[in-house]
Amino acid sequence: MSVEKLQRYREQMRTELDKVVEFWQKYSHDTQYGGFFTCIGKDGKIYDELKYVWLQGRQVWMYCRLYRTMERFNKPEILEAAKSGGAFLRRFARIPSSGSPWKCAFCLTRDGKALKVQRTIFSECFYVMAMDELARVTGDKDMQAEAAQMMDQLVHWVRVDPSGLGKPQLSGDTPVCSMAVPMMLLCLVQQLTEARSGEEVDKYREVGGWCVKQILQHLQRGGTAILESVSSEGKELPGCEGRLQNPGHALEAGWFLLQYGLENGDQELQRTAVDKFMEIPFLTGWDKEHGGLLYFLDVDGYCPTQLEWSMKLWWPHCEALIAYLMAYSHTKEPALLERFSQVYDYTFSHFSDAENGEWFGYLTQQGKVALDFKGGPFKGFFHVPRCLYMCEKILDSILNKQES
């Protein structure tokens, strides 16, 4: 592929990122109560004022990351917005009445009252991401310490004792390993160790190694399938739960593993990331008739029970773009750039909204917009800008090397 084509991709990523940042700056800031609205209609109108904690944390993280690492976003208004979100989270996200000082709500009212709490670790994970990245930008040591303390609690819930999460113990509910948990923790390890050293970092590295081993357990059936959930012994589970595949999630795990393999000079892990976690989801998950990645699949070909299984969601496509471009930039295998191109064409022609900016999130299997909002309970300022940001960075690095 020509340098011109790569330059065109970079230009597109850059322009789209600018538009997406502009969209969220314009519509999502709650100047009255702080934090961010996330339920935003196709033309920017707020259709619900609830504040989802995952999305508050992700937006703080994304703003700080852009501010810190991309010159054109190193602007006071970006920092101010991030700080407002951080303050809102610190003031309202945690629920002391839960019995743990670290348990966070899933959803808050506009003015910060807890509305829903999940018995999982994800609100807390995005809280840690937000606090650590904001601390990097502001130099706030208390905030960084808070992120580290919550991380300790997360590791305890995951590796030692989950009872603090509030799930009742039931006789038939044998422990299940969901790929999301080690992926999320690995992401936090990367966040907390970046450009740091010392005892704390060694502790996180051990956690990182554990996460990688856990993620690799999801490669099943003699290395031919990535399954979302396995037993605590790393074996396939019975029934629908055991057979479930989520191609977008496997692709995201793929670039997490590739990044980890590159940082640690682990070539075998790099190959597994590309050959398994990026290749298998494409072969099984790409819709040959209509294009795009299916949301869920059953490894034995049964119909998944998730009503949305055949829909095309924005975020698996974001993860696929990052995965294939990252893999290409390190392997220089043209087939991986072809993959990127194929996903790129589908994604930009189906999700991106030229009229009002930002991306639609949910398409039918046939590629028609099924839900027309730009932000919702699970779609915020995260997957789209992270994808555009990372692709722009990777393209910079490929093109800089080619030019030098």
Add this chain to the structure above:
Amino acid sequence: MSVEKLQRYREQMRTELDKVVEFWQKYSHDTQYGGFFTCIGKDGKIYDELKYVWLQGRQVWMYCRLYRTMERFNKPEILEAAKSGGAFLRRFARIPSSGSPWKCAFCLTRDGKALKVQRTIFSECFYVMAMDELARVTGDKDMQAEAAQMMDQLVHWVRVDPSGLGKPQLSGDTPVCSMAVPMMLLCLVQQLTEARSGEEVDKYREVGGWCVKQILQHLQRGGTAILESVSSEGKELPGCEGRLQNPGHALEAGWFLLQYGLENGDQELQRTAVDKFMEIPFLTGWDKEHGGLLYFLDVDGYCPTQLEWSMKLWWPHCEALIAYLMAYSHTKEPALLERFSQVYDYTFSHFSDAENGEWFGYLTQQGKVALDFKGGPFKGFFHVPRCLYMCEKILDSILNKQES
């Protein structure tokens, strides 16, 4: 409409009911552990062995109801299957470790170990339905007493103190009235009072009156919209939750109210049931382009956040058939029979599977089968046979009157 047409409908209902009963008798019985498989593929194959308590209870109820009130199903194998399901439920459904002797699991393993529990009342409601109907068939007084005791607990959870359901109290989580709760209790009141009298029945009648009042609170906006959730003062709630409409559910409430209005000689309630709860969901929920009832709608025209909002599900169509036929049989308004016809044509041509029997449950907006199984975590032996059974009974009564 001609008598011949009504006779043809009755014939179709009867034939279809026979086929549906045959399907579940053939594929769903677990002869090893008792109870019923409910995850059944398009051709009858079990794709998951989990046992969902809602569906166990519903299948016991439906078998008993058919056995007790339709001569051609008064067969020992139907009774035996119901008894097996009832025994499975009594042995395994309740979770003493929950702190209440009445809290039931949502999902069990094949051999009856509790896997999931919901912090709602619905597993328990279907348990009561099953036990009371099975007690009517078997004459088992203990079982009937158990149903009554659990009903008392349900009423306590709903009207006095919900804390036993295990939901944490959160500062932003103001009480919300979901239409499902009074609908379900009203259904149980009908079940427990049918052909009975005495003190117990008077107590239930009071509950029934309360349920009707609660359901009527969901008629909002000057009588122009049925909203799924309202505040405990019967006012509209803010945001997506407050604006949500579920046309199938409103139609089901419609025939519950009509039935109650008829039994109690309340003509105003009968009119409200037909003019509001049956008319509004059709005007707003019927898809004029593709036919069929949409699953969810936002009363202000925003896009619902439920990914499946535009899909066509089997059960709203079942409820619509019962509602319009029941309304026609009492009012004799030809427009209502036209409605029934319109829903009938869509339903029988899209959901019913002529090849392997039973109905598909989930179609795309365009009417294509999206999930091809016949049974799943929420689709069991209930809405389809209840609809066919009730329509056959109603058609019998219309035709008998016309013939006499």
